[in-house]
Amino acid sequence: MSDVKPTLTKCVGPVYRAESQKPTAVVSTDVEFDTVTILPQTPQLIALLSIIRNKDTQRGDFIFYSNRIIRLLVEEGLNHLPTVEHTVTTPVGRPYDGLSFQGKICGVSIMRAGEAMEQGLRECCRSVRIGKILIQRDEESARPKLFYDKLPEDIADRWVLLLDPMLATGGSAIMAVDVLKSRGVPEDRILFLNVLASPQGIQNFATKFPKLRLVTAFVDQGLDEKNYIIPGLGDFGDRYYTM
């Protein structure tokens, strides 16, 4: 039985513009978890999502525009990493009181769709280490099953950016986090970066891992009878790699 939330329609645009001058669009469904960050629903983000949702968008455009969204996710995700105060001297010779990044990071993509987010990650974090996890549905039990993983050896000392663009029921994401935890990564040092989520997926995932931060661009209305996110954007991996 599918469970679909009502859509939330809002005027979107910069604050200096009057409501009547802003176009309306369906924005992300709200969720009630402090650990979940939804990207600001700017008109630009809605327009980018509109492109990748559109079934007529060609693969080249799908790759380019999803990559723009992924970069915004990475930029937002990185804000959850620790920093320390750091004063430097500027080229014009005055002191500048700033911050410097602390802690080592690595990426872990859930194959195959998560690998589509690696380019965006590398555009923000040059030469970052990237581990991979392959999880597939077991034909007999219809439950997700771990088939393969290759992770940095010192992963327990790193912050982990876990990459998967689609969060439907949350089955594979939950299993991926279990793998990371079994390698000694504390839950509160994992950041899950996601393009499109279902309210059910968020509910399952955030309840299971109350200290794990999740950053998503948009929470959709729900799942259909086949557990696909709706209105959704289709199969992210297919659209990125093969369609």
Place this chain on the structure above:
Amino acid sequence: MPASVAAELTAVFNGTTAPESNGTIAKRAHYAPPWADVSIIGIAGSSGSGKSTLSHAIVNKLNLPWVVILSIDSFYKSLDEEASRKAFRNEYDFDAPDAIDFDVLVERLRDLKAGKRAEIPVYSFEKHARTDRTTSIYSPHVLIVEGIFALYDPRVLELMDMKIFCEADADTCLSRRILRDQRDRGRDIEGIIKQWFAYVKPNFEKFVDPQRKVADIIVPRGVENQVAMSMVVQFIKQKLLEKSTHHRAALTRLEIGAQSEPISEKVTVMNQTSQMQGMNTIIHNIDTSSEDFIFYFDRLSALLVEQALNNIPFIPAEIATSQGRTYAGLRPKGEVSAVTVLRGGAALEAGLHRCITDCKTGRMLVQSNIRTGEPELHYLVLPPDIDKHEAVLLLDAQMSSGGSALMAVQVLVDHGVKADRIVLVTYSAGRMGLHRLTKVFPEITVVVGQVVQDIEERWVEKRYFRC
């Protein structure tokens, strides 16, 4: 300044009024670019008296991009069929004032005097007609109007700051004319001589020569006359200096209120998240390697452009998803282009292309004068359809006093871009600069990486381009 010109100037700045959130109407400050109220110098004289040689010699001697020559020959009237046949038989009187379209000339000169762009007709001497092409003149500080009737029309005289009459021996004039018309205008000698005695000479006595009376100086022997040349050059230099002084004084006047008044709500300062602060620290650190500087600057500029794109107009779009559902989304209302203010603005282009790969990009070079600090427009190429774009991102790496940003926005407005479609994107800006800019152009939107207190030298472009 004639009343009509003043009226047009006001019109440029009063296109729309900007409502403020508190219900009061913002008091708009006035900015006049240095090319508004261009100084016009007229050079008249007989055909072959050396007017154009003198004009070119003056321009060469000044060697500045904002001294431009306008030949009255461009304003010959297009001939109808009968007149055209006469012209090909060398029986049409090209040397009478009637052959010149003074109405169009006056209109164009008034546009230039108002600081606007003017389209100058291109005349074909082979076809005796205006071609469908035009050349545009924009932003000269000094305009030299040269032609046998440069000092003829009283409406033109009224616009002129200096009037010169070139004098030369009649034999010299005729021999020069024969050589020139044969070489440049595809005429045969017989025709040229026929024209000379039938039209040129009588017209000279009747219309050209009397112009001496209105001239400020009469220059015999053209370019060979060194004393006259240096007088004219000296006068123009003085005019340029006055313009520069006025321009800088006008910029200074716009400073009032910069510290006390809040920054306009249409200025978006990037949220100083920890990543933003971390990147700013790397960018500001003199010990950062060039590789890191460029990497982090590109990363940050992509975020600036993403933020800027939130200010462009969007319209609702009904999307059919691959899941067979519909989604009520948005799409940009129309084309978005960019204009980079060189050299600094080019540092933001990597970020621009990460967001819009095929963005049409105009370029203008605005340099600050080393001695006076006055911004000067050296070079300008814009997409031809820029006035039809829904939004234009104006890119500059740093804005301190706001002088070059003001000039850049003025240039776009003069090319038909509505101010409310301009989004200025800059890595850092001084309060003063932001204040000046939004006082003069309250409609524009600004996206700035960080606001700094003081006027800073342009170190970002030095670091980015490594020289």
